Each structure stands twice: as C-alpha cells, then as structure tokens.
Amino acid sequence: MRSPAPTDAELLAAHRAGDPSAFTELATRYQSRLWGLALRTLHHPEDAADAVQETLVAAYRRAGSYRGEASVRTWLHRILVNACIDRIRHDSRRSTVPLPERELPARHPDLATELVTRLSVDAALAALPVEQRLAVVLVDVQGWPVVEAAEMLEVPVGTVKSRCARGRARLAVLLGHLREEER
Structure with a gap:
C-alpha cells in the first residue's frame, strides 16, 4: 500500500531540514497554477515566466521565514x-506592438470565435487597474475563496469583494460587445 503524498507543510519542513527533492516536489505541485495567475496578471x-x-x-531562499500562519499554497501565491x-x-x-492581422481557416468557425473571445477577455482584464485585475483573476478566474484571496493580497475581505465587484462591472462594459455578437 502506498503512503499518502506528503502535505505542502511537510514538504516545506523537509526542504528546511535539507531534503534536496522536497522543494522540487512542492514547486511542481504549484508551477502551473502560479503560471496561470502570473500570465493573466x-x-x-x-x-x-520570470515572475x-x-x-x-x-520561496526556496525564504523557506525558513515561513511562519505557518497561512497555507503554503497561499504563501506561494502571495510571493x-x-x-x-x-x-x-x-x-x-x-509599449505594445499589435499582432499582425490574419485570417483563421474558415473550416473552424468555433475556434475563431473562441480565440476572439479569449483575446477580448485578456485585453479587458489588462485594462482593469492592477488591484481589480488581481482580485478578479484570483476569485473569478482561478476560483480562490475570497478569504484566501484577501490573505494573498493582504487586504480585508471586504476590499477584495469591492474590487471584484468594480472589476466585474468594468468587464461587463468592456465585454458587452461579445453579448451583442451572440444575437
């Protein structure tokens, strides 16, 4: 019978104790989530990738300063x-350079619509103030509970809620054209 996988806290403790593979396992667990948040932000x-x-x-260097007040996952996301x-x-x-325009193959109309929608959403997120963008990405895109997002952002829960509400309202205006295209 296989033993259960070590918890994040156990891996961090093992890393601090000198286990050379513990931090690699921890980083592997969260790399794609960290990447998704960084890319959307x-x-x-x-x-x-740099972030x-x-x-x-x-996190590798400051593992000794981890106090355990938040989960390791929250600690990594806060960093x-x-x-x-x-x-x-x-x-x-x-400064940004616009992408060259090109036509997508006509045989994949759903793919083209999906790409336009994705680019529109990314552009709309980029237009939000950074505080609203972070709150919306953490809560609405990545599905973090508001309480944990507040811990990561080091702000009160109410602040995260209001930033999400303002960000959603602004996104509704910025992305209203997508609803009109569906009609």
Whole structure:
C-alpha cells in the first residue's frame, strides 16, 4: 500500500531540514497554477515566466521565514502576487506592438470565435487597474475563496469583494460587445 503524498507543510519542513527533492516536489505541485495567475496578471509569457521563477527562488531562499500562519499554497501565491505587482510598477509604461492581422481557416468557425473571445477577455482584464485585475483573476478566474484571496493580497475581505465587484462591472462594459455578437 502506498503512503499518502506528503502535505505542502511537510514538504516545506523537509526542504528546511535539507531534503534536496522536497522543494522540487512542492514547486511542481504549484508551477502551473502560479503560471496561470502570473500570465493573466502580466499578459506577457516572458514576464509571467520570470515572475514564477522569481517566486520559486524567493520561496526556496525564504523557506525558513515561513511562519505557518497561512497555507503554503497561499504563501506561494502571495510571493507571486508581490512579484507581479513589482513588475507592473516597474514596467508601467510598456509599449505594445499589435499582432499582425490574419485570417483563421474558415473550416473552424468555433475556434475563431473562441480565440476572439479569449483575446477580448485578456485585453479587458489588462485594462482593469492592477488591484481589480488581481482580485478578479484570483476569485473569478482561478476560483480562490475570497478569504484566501484577501490573505494573498493582504487586504480585508471586504476590499477584495469591492474590487471584484468594480472589476466585474468594468468587464461587463468592456465585454458587452461579445453579448451583442451572440444575437
């Protein structure tokens, strides 16, 4: 009979005790979730990859400072949120180059509609203020409970709720054209 997989806290404790594979297992568990949050927050794959790498390096180095007040998952996501905020502040005036227009094959109309919708949603998320974007991505896109999102963002629960509400309202306006296209 296989023994159950170690918990996140057990892996972090093993890493602090010198187990060379413990942190790798922990990072493997959360890498795709961290990547998804970083990509939706930063909207640039290279920046998202850098933020995830910075997060994992910081967590590796600061494992001894983990106090256990929040789950390891929340702790990792909080480090990532900070890395994303730092990047956004640093690159607040990033110039963008529009993608060249090209026609998608006519035999996949659903794929084309899906792509347009995805690009529209990504652009609308990018238009939100960073605080609203982070709240909406954590709660509505990634499904985090509001309480845990508040811990990650280090703000009261009510602040997360109001940021989500404002962000959703703004997204409804920005994405209203998608509803009109369905008609």
